[in-house]
Amino acid sequence: AQKVTQAQTEISVVEKEDVTLDCVYETRDTTYYLFWYKQPPSGELVFLIRRNSFDEQNEISGRYSWNFQKSTSSFNFTITASQVVDSAVYFCALSDGEDSGGSNYKLTFGKGTLLTVNP
């Protein structure tokens, strides 16, 4: 069974601090996808990134960066120079891939990390 663990329930930082959100996953599939979603206080779910299990390159998008390490089954998310607008719940999620023989449909979500950025 697939599992996603976000051990940090809540994080509070002061604006301009860097913050890393941890995500550890479990799967028996050889191919899979990892995702991060953002849920701001308004409630909608916003897609941030998808990573294929074959691609371990780290990715940077503006102040956001992601560190994928298969050896430790982790897919961590770092926000550099945090801003108040970054305040949200962040979800890490996992789905199986086409070659695994799995269903390739279901996102398994972690329970989320509430990030509060204070001015």
Add this chain to the structure above:
Amino acid sequence: DADVTQTPRNRITKTGKRIMLECSQTKGHDRMYWYRQDPGLGLQLIYYSFDVKDINKGEISDGYSVSRQAQAKFSLSLESAIPNQTALYFCATSDLTGTVKNIQYFGAGTRLSVL
């Protein structure tokens, strides 16, 4: 306009009432999903549909039913609402091809309260 539209955005109902939540999408995706979110529990899959003729139960389908009226429309019904179905409900869509393959795009959510 949003690509994935959920109606209503908020709903208050009473125990035992039948209620329908609607979802429509303009993304042209074949796959559609219904999730519920409870505080501190992440999202749980209720039902999913790969096309109009293919509907499947998710992990928490008891007490719910769905209808895929067209490629663009996927409705969730609570036949007899109960208080523990109070939650935030999300519809999502995804495609199997292209650069956005397997990315699920979510609607804005429907906040349901069952009294």
